[in-house]
Amino acid sequence: DTEVTQTPKHLVMGMTNKKSLKCEQHMGHRAMYWYKQKAKKPPELMFVYSYEKLSINESVPSRFSPECPNSSLLNLHLHALQPEDSALYLCASSQDPGHRTDTQYFGPGTRLTVL
Amino acid sequence: AQKITQTQPGMFVQEKEAVTLDCTYDTSDQSYGLFWYKQPSSGEMIFLIYQGSYDEQNATEGRYSLNFQKARKSANLVISASQLGDSAMYFCAMREAQRRANSKLTFGKGITLSVRP
Numbered sequence: 001d002t003e004v005t006q007t008p009k010h011l012v013m014g015m016t017n018k019k020s021l022k023c024e025q026h027m028g029h030r031a032m033y034w035y036k037q038k039a040k041k042p043p044e045l046m047f048v049y050s051y052e053k054l055s056i057n058e059s060v061p062s063r064f065s066p067e068c069p070n071s072s073l074l075n076l077h078l079h080a081l082q083p084e085d086s087a088l089y090l091c092a093s094s095q096d097p098g099h100r101t102d103t104q105y106f107g108p109g110t111r112l113t114v115l
Numbered sequence: 116a117q118k119i120t121q122t123q124p125g126m127f128v129q130e131k132e133a134v135t136l137d138c139t140y141d142t143s144d145q146s147y148g149l150f151w152y153k154q155p156s157s158g159e160m161i162f163l164i165y166q167g168s169y170d171e172q173n174a175t176e177g178r179y180s181l182n183f184q185k186a187r188k189s190a191n192l193v194i195s196a197s198q199l200g201d202s203a204m205y206f207c208a209m210r211e212a213q214r215r216a217n218s219k220l221t222f223g224k225g226i227t228l229s230v231r232p
Binding site for chain 1: 148150152157158159160161162165167204206210219220222223224225
């Protein structure tokens with residue numbers, strides 16, 4: 001089973017709202033990722049959690065705040081977003097980020113619209 | 116410098132025929148991994164196939180195979196017996212430098228494949 005789940009599927013929020021995206025995996029994977037993807041573009045890495053610790057932050061604005069409560073859960077807290085933050089947000093997980101054959105498995109994504 | 120190059124802007128294939136999607140890459144590492152993902156209009160990125168730089172044989176996974184030419188730094192995806200459900204965007208990706216806690220994928224721009232009935 002290579003399932004990564006994400007909720008909600010769609011989210012519409014105003015620029016003053018606070019919302020959270022949730023990602024969950026039960027495959028025992030040790031790394032989890034957040035990506036942002038604009039239409040017709042490749043995904044852009046935002047954050048990586050490895051063994052529940054933030055290992056990569058790709059200079060993401062502070063209005064995006066990741067959280068990894070445990071090895072199965074990954075949240076992305078959103079606050080004071082801009083319309084240009086509207087995108088598909090993808091979560092991924094992988095078994096062992098240090099292994100040569102490590103493969104990332106993605107969730108279905110959350111389509112975010114900021115008004 | 117662009118590390119993954121996918122230059123085909125859009126591809127069309129007749130149902131039941133085979134199609135090749137091109138990918139070239141650039142790296143100075145000896146150890147790296149190459150991946151192909153499929154993204155239908157629904158948005159989910161679906162892992163298709165993996166090829167390691169030290170793998171001597173081309174990877175295969177059902178109808179998907181990878182034509183790996185290391186000297187030419189190319190990793191083309193071959194889809195045999197195309198189906199209507201294969202219509203999607205396809206991304207080639209690479210991971211270099213197997214350092215712990217650094218598992219970044221570099222994606223190409225993607226190729227749109229349309230399968231005609």
